[in-house]
Amino acid sequence: MKTSDFFYHLPKEFIAQHPVDPRDSSRLLVYDRANDLVEHRIFTQLVDLLKEDDLLVLNQTRVIRARLYGTKVPTGGKIELLLLREVEKGHWEAMVGGKGIKPGSKIQINAGPEGVIEKDLGRSLRQIHFRTSIEEVIEKTGAVPLPPYIHETLNEPERYQTIYAREIGSAAAPTAGLHFTPELLERIRGKGVRVTEVTLHIGLDTFAPVHEDDPRDHQIHTEWCQLTEAAAAEIRQTRLRGGRVIAVGTTSVRTLETAGLRSEDPQHIRPYEGPTDLYILPGFQFQVVDCLLTNFHLPESTLLMMVSAFTGREKILSLYQLAMRNKYRFYSFGDAMLLI
Numbered sequence: 644m645k646t647s648d649f650f651y652h653l654p655k656e657f658i659a660q661h662p663v664d665p666r667d668s669s670r671l672l673v674y675d676r677a678n679d680l681v682e683h684r685i686f687t688q689l690v691d692l693l694k695e696d697d698l699l700v701l702n703q704t705r706v707i708r709a710r711l712y713g714t715k716v717p718t719g720g721k722i723e724l725l726l727l728r729e730v731e732k733g734h735w736e737a738m739v740g741g742k743g744i745k746p747g748s749k750i751q752i753n754a755g756p757e758g759v760i761e762k763d764l765g766r767s768l769r770q771i772h773f774r775t776s777i778e779e780v781i782e783k784t785g786a787v788p789l790p791p792y793i794h795e796t797l798n799e800p801e802r803y804q805t806i807y808a809r810e811i812g813s814a815a816a817p818t819a820g821l822h823f824t825p826e827l828l829e830r831i832r833g834k835g836v837r838v839t840e841v842t843l844h845i846g847l848d849t850f851a852p853v854h855e856d857d858p859r860d861h862q863i864h865t866e867w868c869q870l871t872e873a874a875a876a877e878i879r880q881t882r883l884r885g886g887r888v889i890a891v892g893t894t895s896v897r898t899l900e901t902a903g904l905r906s907e908d909p910q911h912i913r914p915y916e917g918p919t920d921l922y923i924l925p926g927f928q929f930q931v932v933d934c935l936l937t938n939f940h941l942p943e944s945t946l947l948m949m950v951s952a953f954t955g956r957e958k959i960l961s962l963y964q965l966a967m968r969n970k971y972r973f974y975s976f977g978d979a980m981l982l983i
Contacts, residue, residue, distance in 0.1 A: 644925065646858045648956060650942045651963055659972035660795040662802045667824045670978040672966055676954060681962070683969060686822045686979055689936075695835035696886030698877055702817040702894045703840040705808035708785030708800075711777075715741060716749035716757065724752075725788050726781070727814045727846045728867070730770065734761065735777070736846075739769045755780035766851075788814055790975050792941075803975075812844035812867070818975040819892035819937050837886075839877040843868040843894040843919070853943055858924060863945060865918040868898040872914040875902065878931065882910060887933040887983075893946050896932050896953075897921050903931040923949040925956055935982045939966060939973040954982050 663669050666686075673682040673692060684692070693699070709726040722741035729735050739760075744750070748760040756777055762770040787800045797803060805820035806828075832838060846866045853861045878888055878899075890896045901919040903909035909930035922945065935953055940946040951959045962980070971978045 644858060646853050646856055646861075646943050649858070649944070649947050649951065649960075651960055653942065653967070653973060657967060657971070657973045657977075658792050659974060659976035659978075660793055661797070662821060662976045663972075665824055666806075666822050667827045669822050670971055671822075672962065672969075672971060672978070672980045674954065674958075674962055674980065674982050676982060681965065687824075687827055689981070690827065690830045690834055690836075692981060692983070693831060693834065693836045693889070694886065696837075696881065696884040697889055698837045698839060698881040698886055699831065699889050699891060700874070700878075700895045700899060701805070701807055701820055701823075701838065701840050701891050702843050702898070703805075703807055703809045704813040704817060704842055704844050704894070705811045706787060706804055706813045706816050707811055708781050708787055709814050710786040710788040711752055711755070711780070711784070713750050713752040713755070715744070716751050722750055724750075724771075725814060726777075727768075728812065728844060733773050733776070735771050735773065736764065737769055737771055738767045739771075740767065744769060752777065752780060754784050790815070792974060793976065807840065809840075810842045810844075812842075813846075815845045816975065817843075817845065817892045817894045819979060821976070822979055823891075837877055837881065839874045841868065841870050841874055841895055841898040843898045845894055851945075852941075853945060853948075858945075858948060861922070861945070863920055863922040865920045866894075866897070867917065868894075868901060868919050869916040870898055870902040870912070870914050871916075875912050875914045878912050888931055889934040889936060890932045891936045893935075893937060893940075893949050896923070896929075896935060896949065899931040900927075900929060923952050925952045927952045929953065937980055937982070938975065939963060939971065939977055939980065941974065950980075950982070 671684040711724045725738040727736045756775040758771045758773040902915035906913040
């Protein structure tokens, strides 16, 4: 297996720069794995593709306004931070842009507290200790951390949040969920489909490309996730009813499969709360997830490797080529794919 096996060329005009309106008017490529069939739909038609007794699993994480700006003390050199997670009170992991940012360096956040670099965690990742609370500064002056391939201004920051985002803690949105509207979820529930939530706070690996020639040499960082007893019970009941567990997004997949691996019997899944470093590559045996709703992912990314594990690398790459021929929009604000 090589990282280059997961490369494909995407002309920049396919990269969506803004979300569609309404959210559920995006396109939906449907692939039936058992019958090798493709359909082209609109996302609002998802309700027609779900069955009574299916279970839809949503990641309810909410993006923090994690992009902050400041200066290095005492030189005044400009810096940029992307806060990833609070390790303990006042101590944050962050991606840091700026020169000479090393342990012991002092930084001053614009209209905010002073901090000191505690640890160099590799590449641009640092651990920072803020001497006073930074939460208020995040809410007042922090910017939504849009991915670097989005160059247009997002006038409505809430469009980079799912409509069900509740638990604050992510450095990026679980973008497969951006397509849902309250009306669509109501129609889905009205059909008899159950809906439950998990939480995975998205961190470094959304931004970290795979640099190694062999993807198995890539080190994936941990993210915090939670599957509650209530959600686990919904999965167990879905199994008893003969329904399907449909993960909305790769983050829901990681949470569900992590809990499955930590259960004595994945078919009788137990709750889980804690870190996950689950790295899903082709050859992985899915124990919990039956269907996957996802967006189109970057070349040579861990997310593309995960969907390749679910459907097959060659098939996924051929579906991506088909999507380009049919003018689908790619990445965070792009269209969606349902793998059943």
